Amino acid sequence: MAADLRLCRSLLFLPASNPRAIEKARGLAADMIFLDLEDAVKPADKASARAAAVAAAADGFGGRPVAIRVNKIGDPWHDEDIAAVSASAADVMIVPKVDSAGEVAAITGRSAKPVLAMIETAAGVLDAHRIAPHTAGLIAGTNDLAADLGIPPGAGRAGLLHALQAVVLAARAAGVAAFDGVYNRLEDQDGLAAECREGRAFGFDGKTLIHPNQIEAANRLFGPSPDELDTARRLIAAATGGAERFEGRMIESMHVEQARWLLARARAEG
Structure with a gap:
């Protein structure tokens, strides 16, 4: 993989089922593009989204690294996703809800693609130090992680601090990238900026994003001033x-x- 993932400040998730969003992303300033086959795609659209993601990765995004997020282990689409992404032009495969080193090792045994593992459960946090060496980096999946830990919606990130630092520690010990979770409030630029500052202070390399209006803040605040x-x-x-x-x-x-x-x-x- 030519790109140094630790240089990526902004990592934009796009539904692979949305051709308009994919085309728009070619002109955006995100450092990395994530084409999503999992949460953002309806079950009825999984197969067409997979084909669209492979095609979009082949067309490229102006030389920026592109990743495809497969459906999680155990989902009916998982095996076909792994095969398609492995044969695609994508630079990276994103694997959601990784709970153990054995899970990600099984995937890397089937595919030569570098893996970004999403740490989204208590089990994943506790095994992050064993997961990280099998990957090109870790992503803190903060929404699912908060739900798994029983943190009430809107309670902030205080209850996640140990988990977030564990993700960074595991990544650094393995010498791989670490990326902060998404910020859900799309119109709250002040809150986004505060969370970017916090994430960088924790040691994350960049932030995963869910809307183009979040790119500027992530690029500015995760890069050196x-x-x-x-x-x-x-x-x-x-x-x-x-x-x-x-x-x-x-x-x-x-x-x-x-x-x-x-x-x-x-x-x-x-």
């Missing part, structure tokens, strides 16, 4: 090795590497 980049350049220029003082704080080689990563990410994002 101009102030961060200026500070990174000054830090690298000032560093001479070992522990030393820089603008009122102590830095060492770890901070130099962080600064270099920020600058490399900014260059990759253009």
